[in-house]
Amino acid sequence: MHILLTNDDGIDSPGLRANYDALVKIPGVQVSVIAPDRNWSVSGHNKTMDRPLRVREVKWWGGEGVAFSTDGTPADCVSIASLGFLETPPDLLVSGINTGPNLGDDVTYSGTVAAAMEAHIAGFAAIAVSLDAYSNWHFETASNFIADLVRRFQSGALKLQPDNFWNINVPNLLPEQIKGVTLTRQGRRIYTDELHKRTDPRGSAYYWIGGERPGGIPGEGTDIEAITQGKISITPLMLDLTNYKLLEEMQGWEF
Template sequence: MKILISNDDGYQAPGIVALHDALKTIADVEVVAPEHNNSAKSNALTLHSPLYVHEAANGFRYVNGTPADCVHIALTGLLGYKPDLVVAGINNGANMGDDTIYSGTVGAAMEGYLFGIPAIAFSQVDKGWGEIEAAAHKAREFVQQLEAGKHFGGVPWLLNVNIPNMPVDALKPMRVCRLGRRHAAERVIEQQSPRGDTMYWIGSAGAVFDEAEGTDFHATSHGHLSMTPLKVDLTDHERVVYWGQALQQSGKEAA
């Protein structure tokens, strides 16, 4: 099995190092990751400035771009082959509920999925890298489980996995969940620069709004790993007919 690894915390982050060390024992792995932290870059691609690829002493390759840039470059020429799996992470903090829309970790995995390759985004629930080796162990275990179940080679899929910061023995079995929801983000933070200009910092993420049983928030708060299958189709299929009828009716009324 050949695995491409990327992340959004940067190629030197403890999460990607732990993930690489865990997966290299079961597969041929290559790392192509951002040079610097690119959290919340989602699926952004760099189109108006050049991208450069460098190699670190440990063999990791890093790019002066976004997580999606890294995977895109790797799959369109850098690797020279199509990997069996794209894995992103392990992220420093949760990517649950609304977070997945903004997540650079999920964006990296999604880029692989868009190229027809199965992909997984791994994140730890709490920041700080606590119990990162346990998280990496569980990531390797999950990939092995998928390989044993012969889930590679068919229709591509995209999975979002969150792992509580707990020792391996304390972690409870994985649950398949839907995404929860958050309240709107906190108010923007205003500050004055040394030159007297007003600076703005994006506020903190909103508090959890929907953490009902069956959500990723509920599962991880009870010590379970959460896994949510994601899709890219943003079409509101339930409202297609409604809007077709609404526009038809408004057109008649305008006439």
């Protein structure tokens, strides 16, 4: 199995390295790494079409995998790989481990999830994985879970198909503290963004968009509920954003 590993936190992220260290130990797994050279958090599904992309090999990575960084976005990393930069196409993309959760509506902002979206469009399976913490991370909990998932795909215990696309969120707990694994739907995030106006030394105004970290409604069966219960959340995603209920209602409209 050939796994492409990327993220949105950048090539130097400890979450990316934790994922790599866990996956590269699995017999029969080839790990190729193409990650951004800087942080692209909250970048969404952004793809570079207005300038050339630079790619450089990263020397400090050990093991049998190949590691590269690019000045492009997470989606660019996947596009580069799928369009021929790698000699053999990936069977699976693993994006992360992201340093912070990607729950509910976060998937529309997340560069981590955007990389998985790009893999889905390119025609191979994808996992976006995030840890519910911004510091003091227990990466081993998420990396061990992803490695176990890959082993199950290898053995045939779980079926891996090209259109599989999952968003996985892991509580920031030690492995033995995890309360289980559950299949979920997207919850509803609550954002409290604020616009901060400031003045630079030359007297010109500039703005920061900030605010408190988002909350969420822990509805039954949601990814947000699972995390609050100490469970690993697995949400299968798709790119069809059609509002089918509204579409049906609009059939009687006259235009």
